[in-house]
Amino acid sequence: MAAKKTARKKKDPNAPKRSLSAYMFFANEQRDIVRAENPGIAFGQIGKLLGEKWKALDEAGKAPYEAKAEADKKRYELEKSEYAKTQA
DNA sequence: TCGGTGATTGTTTTT
DNA sequence: AAAAACAATCACCGA
Numbered sequence: 001m002a003a004k005k006t007a008r009k010k011k012d013p014n015a016p017k018r019s020l021s022a023y024m025f026f027a028n029e030q031r032d033i034v035r036a037e038n039p040g041i042a043f044g045q046i047g048k049l050l051g052e053k054w055k056a057l058d059e060a061g062k063a064p065y066e067a068k069a070e071a072d073k074k075r076y077e078l079e080k081s082e083y084a085k086t087q088a
Numbered sequence: 089t090c091g092g093t094g095a096t097t098g099t100t101t102t103t
Numbered sequence: 104a105a106a107a108a109c110a111a112t113c114a115c116c117g118a
Contacts, residue, residue: 017095019114020112024111034099035099042100043108044100044102044108045108046100046108047100048108051108
């Protein structure tokens with residue numbers, strides 16, 4: 001009951017967007033590391049290798065990324081709150 | 089009150 | 104420029 005890929009669509013006037021994901025923060029670090037350890041790795045492999053490693057970490061490993069994820073969410077809450085005003 | 093839906097986020101690489 | 108694997112998200116709204 002769920003089949004989507006990319007190219008979503010918008011719908012809000014100001015669209016406060018949402019926020020990032022722990023993966024986004026983690027990927028930010030992995031991108032340098034994974035690719036650094038895999039010089040010449042292809043996107044198809046990096047993406048997968050990245051994902052499996054993501055969880056391969058420990059709770060504490062994703063902690064920093066997770067922590068930023070929640071922090072980023074607050075960021076969105078704020079922009080959304082202001083958007084709710086202007087949109088009203 | 090409660091659920092699930094959709095929209096979105098960012099990276100990499102490839103063409 | 105955009106798309107797809109990779110994962111999380113999670114706030115939003117209505118009935």
